[in-house]
Amino acid sequence: MNFYSMLRILFLLFISTSIFCQNNKFIDSLKKLATSSVDSVRFAAYSELAWETKETDKNASLEYSTKLYNEALNSNDQKWIAQGLNDIGIVYLRSGDMKKALTHFERSLAIRKKLGNKKDIASSLSKIANIKTDNGQYGEALELQLQTLRIYEELNILPYMAQTYNNIGQLYTNLNNFKVSNQYLKKAYDISRSLNDVYTMPVTLSIMGSNFGDLGKIDSAIICYIEAKKNFKETEEYSYYATACNNLGHLYRKKGDSKNGEASYQEAIAVSRQIGDSAGLVLYENNLANVLMDRGEFAEAEKILLNSLKVSENLGLGENVLKITQSLTGLYILSKDSKKAKITFDRYRRLQDSVYSVENSVRFSEAQTKFDVEKKDLELAKNKAEIEMEKNKKYITYGALAFFILLFSVSIWAFIQKRKNAKLLEVKNNQLEGANRKISHQKEELIEKQKEILDSIYYAKKIQNALLASEELLMKNLVDHFILFKPKDIVSGDFTWATIKDNKFYLACCDSTGHGVPGAFMSLLNIGFISEAIKERNIEEPGQVFNYVRERLIETIGNDDQKDGFDGILLCMDIQTKKISYAAANNSPLLVRNKELVHLKGNKMPVGEGIKTDSFETFSLTYEKGDKLYLYTDGYPDQFGGSKGKKLKYKQLEEMLSANSDKPTNIQKENLDTGFESWRGSLEQVDDVCVIGICL
Numbered sequence: 001m002n003f004y005s006m007l008r009i010l011f012l013l014f015i016s017t018s019i020f021c022q023n024n025k026f027i028d029s030l031k032k033l034a035t036s037s038v039d040s041v042r043f044a045a046y047s048e049l050a051w052e053t054k055e056t057d058k059n060a061s062l063e064y065s066t067k068l069y070n071e072a073l074n075s076n077d078q079k080w081i082a083q084g085l086n087d088i089g090i091v092y093l094r095s096g097d098m099k100k101a102l103t104h105f106e107r108s109l110a111i112r113k114k115l116g117n118k119k120d121i122a123s124s125l126s127k128i129a130n131i132k133t134d135n136g137q138y139g140e141a142l143e144l145q146l147q148t149l150r151i152y153e154e155l156n157i158l159p160y161m162a163q164t165y166n167n168i169g170q171l172y173t174n175l176n177n178f179k180v181s182n183q184y185l186k187k188a189y190d191i192s193r194s195l196n197d198v199y200t201m202p203v204t205l206s207i208m209g210s211n212f213g214d215l216g217k218i219d220s221a222i223i224c225y226i227e228a229k230k231n232f233k234e235t236e237e238y239s240y241y242a243t244a245c246n247n248l249g250h251l252y253r254k255k256g257d258s259k260n261g262e263a264s265y266q267e268a269i270a271v272s273r274q275i276g277d278s279a280g281l282v283l284y285e286n287n288l289a290n291v292l293m294d295r296g297e298f299a300e301a302e303k304i305l306l307n308s309l310k311v312s313e314n315l316g317l318g319e320n321v322l323k324i325t326q327s328l329t330g331l332y333i334l335s336k337d338s339k340k341a342k343i344t345f346d347r348y349r350r351l352q353d354s355v356y357s358v359e360n361s362v363r364f365s366e367a368q369t370k371f372d373v374e375k376k377d378l379e380l381a382k383n384k385a386e387i388e389m390e391k392n393k394k395y396i397t398y399g400a401l402a403f404f405i406l407l408f409s410v411s412i413w414a415f416i417q418k419r420k421n422a423k424l425l426e427v428k429n430n431q432l433e434g435a436n437r438k439i440s441h442q443k444e445e446l447i448e449k450q451k452e453i454l455d456s457i458y459y460a461k462k463i464q465n466a467l468l469a470s471e472e473l474l475m476k477n478l479v480d481h482f483i484l485f486k487p488k489d490i491v492s493g494d495f496t497w498a499t500i501k502d503n504k505f506y507l508a509c510c511d512s513t514g515h516g517v518p519g520a521f522m523s524l525l526n527i528g529f530i531s532e533a534i535k536e537r538n539i540e541e542p543g544q545v546f547n548y549v550r551e552r553l554i555e556t557i558g559n560d561d562q563k564d565g566f567d568g569i570l571l572c573m574d575i576q577t578k579k580i581s582y583a584a585a586n587n588s589p590l591l592v593r594n595k596e597l598v599h600l601k602g603n604k605m606p607v608g609e610g611i612k613t614d615s616f617e618t619f620s621l622t623y624e625k626g627d628k629l630y631l632y633t634d635g636y637p638d639q640f641g642g643s644k645g646k647k648l649k650y651k652q653l654e655e656m657l658s659a660n661s662d663k664p665t666n667i668q669k670e671n672l673d674t675g676f677e678s679w680r681g682s683l684e685q686v687d688d689v690c691v692i693g694i695c696l
Contacts, residue, residue, distance in 0.1 A: 027052055034064075043068055043080040050087040054094050055238055058276050062091045070664050073480060082111035086124065088666075093127070094239065096279030096315055100670070102131045110471035122151040126164065133171055136319070142171050162191040162200045170207050178211045185211075202231035206244055213251055222251050239280060242271040246284050253291070262291045279317055282308035286324050289331070298335040305331065322351045457490045457517065464491055464520055467527050469498035469507065477505045477573070480695040482669035486635075486676070487688050493519020494633050494688035497527050501534050503575045506542075507692075510568025511587075511633035513608070515688045526566050526607075529553065542570040542583035543618035546607050550616075553608045565608015569631045571621075580621040580696075589621075590654060592628040592661040597654055628661045629694045635687035636672075641679035648679050657693075668693055 030052070033045035046068035053061040069084025089104030109124035129144035145168050152160045165188035172181035185204050192200040209224030225248045232241035249264035265288040272281040285308045292301035305328050312320040325348040332341035474481060483496060493512040498505070508530060512522035526549065533539045533548040553565050567586035574580075582589060584602030591598040601619050605612040623629070637650045656675055660668045672691060 039071070039075055039077065040080075043072060043077070043083070046071075047080075047083055047087055050091070054090060055236065055275050058091055058095055061094075062088065065091060066664070066667075069666065073664070076479060078111055078115055078475075079117075082108045082115070082120065085111070085666075086127075089127065093131070094275070094277065096277055096317070098131050098134060098279075099316060102128065104666075105131070107471065111475060114472045114475070118151050118155060119157070122148045122155075122160065125151075126160075126167065130167060133167070133174065138171055138175060142168070145171065158191050158195060159197055159200060162188040162195075162197060163203070165191070166200065166203050166207060169204075173207055173210055173214075176214070178214060181207070181211055198231055199235050199237070202228035202235075202237075202244075203240065205231075206240070206247070209247065209251075213247070213254070218251055218254055222248065225251065238271050238275045239277050242268045242275075242277065242280055242284065245271065246280075246287060249287060258291065258294065262288065265291065278311055278315055279320070282312045282315075282317065282320050282324070286320070286327055289327060293327075293331050293334060296334075298331055301331055302328070302335075318351070322348065325351060454490075461491050461520075464495075464524065467495075467497070467524065469496040473498050473500070474507075477575070478507075478694055480665055482665040482693045484669050484672050484676075484689065484691040486673075486685070486690075487515070488635070488685045489516040491517060491520035492688045492690075493523055494635060494690040495523040495527060496690060496692065497530060499531065499534060500575075501538075502540075504540065505573040505575055506534060507571045507573070507631075508568060509631035509633065509690060509692050510566045510570075510607075511635070511688070511690070512566045513564040519688065522564055522566065525553070525556070530570070540572070541618040542572050542581060543616040545570055546583045546585055546616040550607050550613075565606045565610075567606050567633070569602075571631070580623065581618050582621060583616050583618055585616065587633070590630045590632075590657065591621075591623065592630065592658055593624065593626075595658050595661055597658055623696045625696065627696045628657075629696055630657050630691065631694075632691040633688065635689035636676060636691055638687055639676065639680055639683075639689070640686060641681050641683050645683065648676075665693055665695060 027049065030045050030049050034042055034049065036042045036045070046064045050061045050065040050068065053064065065084055065087035068080060068087060072080035072084050085104045085108035089101045089108065092098075092101035092104065105124055105127045109121065109128065112120040112124055125144050125148045129141045129148065132138075132141035132144065145164060149161065149164045149168070152164055165184045169181045169184035169188065172178070172184065185208055188200065189204045189208075191197075192204060205224045205228040209221040209228065212218075212221035212224060225244050229241060229244040229248065232238070232244055245264045245268035249261045249268065252258075252264060253261035265284055268284040269281060269288060272284055285304045289301040289304045289308075292298075292304070305324055309321065309324045309328070312324060325344055329341055329344040329348055332338075332344060468485075469483070474483070477498075477500070485492075485494070485496065487494070493515040495508075495510055495512065497508040497510075500506075510523075510526060512519050512526055514522060529549040529552045530545060532552070533545045537548060539545050539548055550565065557564055569582060569584045569587055569589055571580060571582045571589075582600075584600070585607045586602070586604060588602030589600045591600055600621065601617075603614070603616055605614065605616075607616075621629075632653070637648050637653045639648050640646065641648065656672060657668075660671050663671070676689065
């Protein structure tokens with residue numbers, strides 16, 4: 001029996017002897033195990049503590065999972081490093097921060113693939129797939145879920161098979177394919193019932209309830225959700241419990257039971273607020289606001305919606321922003337605030353990226369305003385007519401008689417004209433229908449062309465990502481590092497690249513001319529020439545590699561007077577001697593030692609056609625253990641933002657790197673990302689961003 005098996009038995013015995021104790025006693029016992037001098041026991045306790053506190057105290061859960069990651073990193077225990085990243089991702093997932101959750105799950109998956117534990121790999125794939133589903137990336141999500149299912153079927157792990165069947169069923173529900181969805185859900189339910197799995201059965205019931213609701217079988221849907229809600233409460237799955245309450249609210253409202261609908265929304269809001277689920281909270285508050293609007297309580301509904309809109313924007317929840325903006329538009333129309341209705345309507349249309357133009361939304365607002373004005377004018381005219389009628393009854397009587405005679409004459413004329421124009425109107429209607437069909441066809445063609453272009457660019461992104469420095473190779477040779485990579489567009493001119501050749505590890509951080517599709521083409525060309533120099537031409541010195549790449553670029557694209565190429569840094573680390581050398585083109589690395597900045601040397605010329613064509617130098621790097629080395633392109637310091645819309649500049653970036661240099665690399669990356677987005681604000685990202693941090 002190996003140590004990990006003994007450790008598992010230890011935890012099972014511990015849990016079995018404590019099962020009748022209160023939960024806080026269980027946590028206290030775990031805290032004692034977290035002080036153990038045995039790494040594996042301590043790490044397992046951290047992971048269990050993170051899981052136990054994920055719903056009740058997210059700050060504590062994040063603290064335990066971060067401790068696990070940092071201590072595992074110090075001992076270079078890859079299994080527990082991956083588990084720490086996974087546990088941090090779960091905390092962010094439960095808090096509604098999908099972006100950070102996805103980053104940590106993907107890093108964990110890269111390590112788990114290297115270790116080859118299929119069960120752990122499937123666990124990471126499933127979490128990533130669920131986030132892709134929430135983001136509406138259904139194609140990618142289905143591919144990942146099917147990979148997960150194959151692994152669990154191979155390992156014959158029935159509970160996880162049931163969970164995956166549930167996830168796939170939910171995907172098909174999102175695509176309104178309820179028939180295929182129910183096929184997967186039935187498989188999940190049959191397995192869960194045979195195992196008496198009280199955790200998976202309510203999930204299946206919830207999705208089935210959603211399907212019944214969409215099929216119009218409201219009573220069947222309510223029965224499913226009531227049972228699911230009861231099970232979620234028993235298993236303390238409070239985020240799912242809140243979702244079930246919310247969906248029950250929808251169903252009650254469909255039946256016309258507004259009272260129970262509102263009560264269900266209120267319960268979902270209370271639970272979400274208690275567990276700190278910001279993403280769920282804004283969704284449920286939006287639904288409650290719709291109930292208040294139905295009752296005419298516009299002020300309270302507006303207050304709730306504006307707060308939810310602010311939270312959704314801060315969390316980057318685009319779908320929620322769209323729904324809330326739509327609800328606000330309806331609120332302002334119902335409350336007859338045409339000015340605000342126009343503003344929110346315009347924003348909703350922009351977010352929806354629909355075929356309706358701003359001109360149409362203005363016409364909508366003008367029509368509403370015109371309606372209000374004409375209604376007031378009509379009331380004034382009516383009052384005036386009544387006064388005149390009292391004064392001049394005789395004249396009004398004669399006038400009415402004349403009016404009816406005229407009306408009768410006009411009616412006879414209109415009847416004759418109607419018969420004459422009927423056929424002409426039919427012809428015009430046929431012409432209009434033909435024009436509408438043509439416009440609809442052209443619209444479909446445009447949408448299809450746009451989709452083809454985007455599909456091509458996303459496929460190009462997959463090709464580019466396959467050539468960038470892989471996380472597995474970096475973890476193997478650097479271990480403690482981070483890469484902040486933020487393309488301006490779908491594909492990028494900035495790139496990272498790494499390889500091993502004759503016991504030497506090479507790492508490049510470069511900025512190609514341009515960004516977007518042109519920049520991506522240049523990055524692929526530059527990566528190819530760097531790889532050719534090192535792997536095929538056996539050039540070892542970084543400076544000579546840059547010289548070779550410059551020659552190849554000039555030969556390839558220099559005949560048309562183009563000066564394309566790249567700025568960047570190429571590191572060479574001797575795996576045996578631990579010596580580091582580098583070449584730097586229009587850029588230079590930054591070394592931080594005890595928070596003191598050391599600006600390293602570089603050559604002021606690009607790799608490509610330029611004013612200077614001197615030979616690139618190969619510089620030696622002298623460092624001490626614990627020093628931090630940073631490589632970056634100009635996208636971060638060149639970003640406009642702040643209160644005055646100015647560039648961030650290199651000085652501010654260097655101060656941020658120095659201030660965060662003593663923190664774990666994952667925290668450094670998060671702080672840099674947060675700092676960049678905070679500085680950028682609502683302004684557009686101007687260039688690709690790439691920052692690499694290495695602990696030497």
